[in-house]
Amino acid sequence: MRLFKSKTPKVEFYHPMVAVIEHFPICPAHKFPMPWRKKLARHIKTREKTEDYVSKAQLCSGISKLLTNTFVICAPMDYKITTNGDLSSYEWRVPRTVEDVITGGEVPVDCFLADVWGEHVDLPDNTLKTIIKFNTYWGVSLPKGWGLMISPSTYFEENRFTATSGLLAPEQASQVNIPVFWHVLDGTAVIKAGTPLALLTLVQLDKKPDYLLRVKTEKDFFEQKQRNLSHGISFTLPSSMFVPKIASALTKLSRRTGKKS
Helix, strand or coil, rough: CCCCCCCCCCEEEECCCHHHHHHHHCCCHHHHHCHHHHHHHHHHHHHCCCCCCCHHHHHHHHHHHHHHHHHEEEECCEEEEEEEECCCCEECCCCCCCHHHHHHHCCCCEECCCCCHHHHCCCCCCCCCCCCEEEEEEECCCCCCEEEEEEHHHHHCCCEECCCEEEEECCCEEEEEEEEEEEEEECCCCCCCCCCEEEEEEEEEECCCCCCCCCCHHHHHHHHHHHHHHHCCCCCCHHCCCCCHHHHHHHHHHHCCCCCC
């Protein structure tokens, strides 16, 4: 019996510019506007008039769980990036000089040059070999034993860049900067303040589960079949509403029948 409840892990994000905190804050990803959801919902309503069942991406548990368990970090200022088609060089501008007293002398846009990585790997054709890094000046204070995973903001309809994946450990860094693969190879693009740059996910580092590999059993097949069938239960409700009940239902059934599930 626990006498004291364990404290909920707390993460703190902080920024030197009050205007950024007020207008372009780090926030839970599911609260960020995603116009495609409304457009898709209208499209599905049209299809449902003539079709019995229409798969709904916005109800996908994989998407919804991701968005409800991550934060989105946005550009804190306008970044103007210009490339000339040579696949490596670029120029950058921001609206005004950011004071050194705020940035610690760190420029708003930095990079990993092509010769230290991009020229030695097989990148997609529409990708600059230089990795551009947006310095956001957001700091983070993480609970003990936790890290911050940075991943692409896949569901925010951005095709000019793709954030690289990485893991920020508190003992190594406390500022959240976003390196990106840049896709505008010849021209100028302005990443407006408030544009989603990446997703941020809290990851527990001090507890790593063991893992094993095994052959799929009859029970595994049965449970998977039940999950698949749950997708056809409702026209409007997400299948995730029904899936979590499978395990408990199997336990109850096994007790009634006296058989092991």
